[in-house]
Amino acid sequence: MYDVIIIGAGSMGTAASYFLAKQQKRVLCIDAFDPPHTEGSHHGETRIIRYAYGEGADYVDLALRAKQLWQELETLTGEQLLLPVGVLNMTDKDAPFLHNVKQSALQHHLHVESLTSTDVNERFHGITIPDTMEAVYEEDAGVLHVERCVSSYRQLAEQHGAIYRVHEPVQQLSKKHNKHIVETTHGTYEGKTLIVCAGAWTKQLLDNIHVSLPLTPTRKTFAWFDAPEQYDARHFPAFVLERPKYCFYGFPSIDGSGFKVGKHDGGEAVDPSQPLVPFHDEDLAHLQSFVDTYMPQVGTYKYGKECKYNMTPDEDFIIDTLPTDSSIVIATGFSGHGFKFSSAIGELLAMMAMKQDVPYNLQRFSIHRFL
Numbered sequence: 001m002y003d004v005i006i007i008g009a010g011s012m013g014t015a016a017s018y019f020l021a022k023q024q025k026r027v028l029c030i031d032a033f034d035p036p037h038t039e040g041s042h043h044g045e046t047r048i049i050r051y052a053y054g055e056g057a058d059y060v061d062l063a064l065r066a067k068q069l070w071q072e073l074e075t076l077t078g079e080q081l082l083l084p085v086g087v088l089n090m091t092d093k094d095a096p097f098l099h100n101v102k103q104s105a106l107q108h109h110l111h112v113e114s115l116t117s118t119d120v121n122e123r124f125h126g127i128t129i130p131d132t133m134e135a136v137y138e139e140d141a142g143v144l145h146v147e148r149c150v151s152s153y154r155q156l157a158e159q160h161g162a163i164y165r166v167h168e169p170v171q172q173l174s175k176k177h178n179k180h181i182v183e184t185t186h187g188t189y190e191g192k193t194l195i196v197c198a199g200a201w202t203k204q205l206l207d208n209i210h211v212s213l214p215l216t217p218t219r220k221t222f223a224w225f226d227a228p229e230q231y232d233a234r235h236f237p238a239f240v241l242e243r244p245k246y247c248f249y250g251f252p253s254i255d256g257s258g259f260k261v262g263k264h265d266g267g268e269a270v271d272p273s274q275p276l277v278p279f280h281d282e283d284l285a286h287l288q289s290f291v292d293t294y295m296p297q298v299g300t301y302k303y304g305k306e307c308k309y310n311m312t313p314d315e316d317f318i319i320d321t322l323p324t325d326s327s328i329v330i331a332t333g334f335s336g337h338g339f340k341f342s343s344a345i346g347e348l349l350a351m352m353a354m355k356q357d358v359p360y361n362l363q364r365f366s367i368h369r370f371l
């Protein structure tokens with residue numbers, strides 16, 4: 001009998017397993033693959049972490065706690081996880097995203113710089129934006145090494161006694177005499193509390209216990225290009241560039257890895273149990289057109305990859321207990337911007353599973369908005 005069974009040992013699950021195991025809880029973490037892996041939402045080398053949050057000031061406390069915890073994880077493991085290369089947010093003048101970035105910075109006393117298009121084009125060699133656009137630069141923000149973060153939490157959790165069962169998809173959930181019964185392809189396990197954080201597969205799993213959430217697993221693509229010197233991480237930032245019809249994000253070349261760019265908007269809804277369509281010419285055409293327009297000195301295309309977002313209709317997360325059963329904690333719908341928070345969300349999920357008071361207002365992430 002486990003204190004907590006975590007279903008999905010990805011970005012959120014590995015972090016939660018560490019915080020529970022550290023409290024000497026008996027924790028079982030089950031995954032369909034062997035994390036970190038390339039089937040879910042946590043591959044591709046890098047993730048942006050920013051604190052002056054364009055999606056709203058409600059996220060800032062969580063982002064700042066996440067930063068502390070990433071730094072703590074670096075100390076514990078001796079691994080470099082967070083690279084403070086700065087993040088440049090670029091939009092059309094007066095766009096809500098940039099307004100929110102400024103508001104978040106103001107409310108939480110974060111250091112940001114407002115820049116005109118001329119400032120951007122002169123300061124960051126290799127970027128060309130038109131004078132209808134403006135920017136906010138957050139120097140303290142940066143990039144996380146995504147797979148290293150996941151494997152670090154997993155490794156520490158196992159050192160603290162967490163049990164990992166991998167290549168073992170969960171197939172059935174039920175409850176008998178106040179015990180959760182989790183059936184996988186290999187065995188049956190019992191737990192007092194469940195944390196369900198199965199990424200793009202969460203909807204299918206919850207359907208199993210008659211909880212229907214409007215989650216849409218969505219195919220997304222990103223690619224690497226040769227990077228001339230001006231796109232090196234020593235002087236080029238990570239960025240988000242949003243225009244009314246599209247949104248792209250990207251990364252400088254870190255240790256010669258190449259310039260990486262991804263498309264945040266759009267993408268096709270997919271069935272997560274089927275393999276994703278591999279990166280193809282049309283995917284490249286979108287990314288190449290972005291590069292040609294705004295970063296014209298970027299070099300030749302190297303290779304591209306595909307990945308899954310798990311979208312909610314409002315693109316806010318779901319972090320809550322089930323209204324019908326407070327011993328089931330749900331963390332899902334991270335809608336393409338969840339990774340930066342996963343250290344803090346892991347800590348939060350551990351608190352929720354242990355029924356401890358949580359230091360955040362979670363109203364925005366309530367499951368009730370969809371039930």
Ligand SMILES: Cc1cc2nc3c(=O)[nH]c(=O)nc-3n(C[C@H](O)[C@H](O)[C@H](O)COP(=O)(O)OP(=O)(O)OC[C@H]3O[C@@H](n4cnc5c(N)ncnc54)[C@H](O)[C@@H]3O)c2cc1C
Pocket residue numbers: 007008009010011012013030031032033035039040041042044046047048049168169170171197198199200201202205220221222249262307308309331332333334335336337338339340341
């Ligand atoms: C291309 C791309 C770029 C992104 N960029 C950023 C960024 O710059 N900044 C940022 O903050 N976020 C970013 N994100 C979003 C972020 O990576 C995700 O929000 C986050 O990884 C989601 O974490 P998760 O734990 O929900 O999912 P995952 O990390 O995918 O974990 C879910 C786990 O559940 C397991 N699982 C599923 N079904 C079962 C089952 N039946 N039984 C057992 N295990 C199961 C899976 O194998 C998987 O390991 C990006 C995402 C993508 C795809």
